[in-house]
Amino acid sequence: MTVIPGEARLGQWRAVMQGEALTLSPGWQAVAQASVTALETRLATGEALYGVNTGFGKLAGTRIGPAQLAQLQLNLLRSHAAGTGPLLPAPVVRLVLGLKAASLARGASAIRPAVIEALLALLAADILPAIPARGSVGASGDLAPLAHMALLLIGEGEAFQGERILRGPEALSAAGLAPFALGPKEGLALLNGTQVSTALALAGLFAAEDLLRTALVAGAMSVDAARGSDTPFDARIHALRGQPGQIRVAAALRDLLAGSQIRESHREGDPRVQDPYSLRCQPQVAGACLDLLAQAAAVLEREANAVTDNPLVIDGEVLSGGNFHAEPVAFAADTMALALAELGTISERRIALLTDPVLSGLPAFLVRDGGVNSGFMIAQVTAAALTAENRALAVPRSTDSIPTSANQEDHVSMATGAALRLHDMADNLAGILSIELLAAAQGLEFHRPLQSAASIEAAHGLVRGAAAAWDADRAMAPDIAAVKALVERGRFADLVEIA
Structure with a gap:
């Protein structure tokens, strides 16, 4: 099933939840890449960009040097993966992956097409991140649960495939993927948003x-x-x-x-x-x-x-x-x-x-x-x-x-x-x-x-x-x-x- 980012109908999301394959309509990669290029241009000016070269939340006033930008995104995923409780059921996780990929593909999030394609690859292989159900207050996005989702992309966390529990590297390998080194804002784009609340x-x-x-x-x-x-x-x-x-x-x-x-x-x-x-x-x-x-x-x-x-x-x-x-x-x-x-x-x-x-x-x-x-x-x-x-x-x-x-x-x-x-x-x-x-x-x-x-x-x-x-x-x-x-x-x- 092909979804046009920004124009999907509820029947299509129900099909994704039930296990139907998801692809995005042609042309989205260029749109997504354009936002990455635009962010790189602004970053080169040295201006303060929230969550890109600053800290997060109350730490937004803290500037981060160029040498630490990648570590900033990595630390973000690790520190925010603070969920608890039972894992979200597989149908909901399928929706989370599909919703997040479609949202990022609209080209306003400055995240590389390859990262979005990785979310789609996990969904296609039915390799689903292990996401604890509790830990989000539904503002600043569903930070904790989406951080658990995103951990998988850097080769950490866990996933399940049917009844099998897979460690991060094993899960990525099963989907034909290698761990990502996140670019500026990519960690923030992955864990910020309402996709878990919306999927539930x-x-x-x-x-x-x-x-x-x-x-x-x-x-x-x-x-x-x-x-x-x-x-x-x-x-x-x-x-x-x-x-x-x-x-x-x-x-x-x-x-x-x-x-x-x-x-x-x-x-x-x-x-x-x-x-x-x-x-x-x-x-x-x-x-x-x-x-x-x-x-x-x-x-x-x-x-x-x-x-x-x-x-x-x-x-x-x-x-x-x-x-x-x-x-x-x-x-x-x-x-x-x-x-x-x-x-x-x-x-x-x-x-x-x-x-x-x-x-x-x-x-x-x-x-x-x-x-x-x-x-x-x-x-x-x-x-x-x-x-x-x-x-x-x-x-x-x-x-x-x-x-x-x-x-x-x-x-x-x-x-x-x-x-x-x-x-x-x-x-x-x-x-x-x-x-x-x-x-x-x-x-x-x-x-x-x-x-x-x-x-x-x-x-x-x-x-x-x-x-x-x-x-x-x-x-x-x-x-x-x-x-x-x-x-x-x-x-x-x-x-x-x-x-």
Whole structure:
């Protein structure tokens, strides 16, 4: 796949994350080299250039002599590789490499084409730098994690290739590379930028988009299991409000429920005038979440194409600015966290509804011979625990700035942590939706021989392919894990389109 630096679409980044090869469109090398030449010209004048012949952060006022410029860049990578915690997962590291290469290739960072080509070579060989997940506050760029990425280029640090852990020189050799001696600004250009925050946020976005579609399938299945109404999804209702996400979700729910025999069986004579909100207000809640994700997607697409290191070489000038400040990413991550939390909250309420015989009209806890059997009693408790955890994780991170670098960097975005927590939230939501899918599939079976709509029956088939019907109590955890694996592979998400 060929990407035009500065013009890549989110679908292309999703493909890179999933392992597709990345090349950059022709002509980028000349653009990148021009910025290197421009920097060399300015450096020859003897003027102070931040991070090129000065120290970093609070040490920006310290001039560095010509004989120490290479050591300055080398020391920068070593000193800033101060991350901790578990390593970033392979899909995220693929994104980091691709995003960094594309950003540097735009020709404002004064880094040689050969260094950019080395990042692409690592990606092509699937040799991925070992990057600790924690240690960035999302301003001055993702310094610590990107320093761990860049260490590999000088033959230090570690990488992984599949399950193999490789030391720096071995990793470079496996990719057909030799260690680099960094030129002026190259170390700074490599570790300054928002690529780790953006990669984490993109991974969260892609997971959230799939989980939202899964939530619509689970929610529609719950409507039929509870003999709910499809009237709340009537297009005329949503047109009067005009919220685009709401309109799109209502249309998707109508499509999912179209042709259901269960719905037709109680269209007349049902004593319930209105369903509980967790069934009836799905377009309003999931639609608002869809709009949040769309807004975040637009921000992240721009950020993925951005140049975010400092200083920048523009029109022959070396300009110091603050593009490394990841506030847009932090806000996008915080809003996605709200969507993930709310999708889980309303799903858990539907699970509670299905297990409550007063609300659902189904056997208590979705099992016959209740008392001897507890059925879905504790599965609902698990869903409640995951929901509570996601509510806590949804607290905004972008408002929690802590000054760093002796108050030179006195306002930071916390974007990296904001995006990192999306992984745990998506995992929790996948668990909640798995429980709802199991409960709703069980509920449908109490209405047999009536059939639901085609897509819902397909979802039921996926559930039953992973977990048998609940006739008597058994360990629930394996069933949840089996359905969750399908959720994470996008099998339920594939059953619905959001136009």
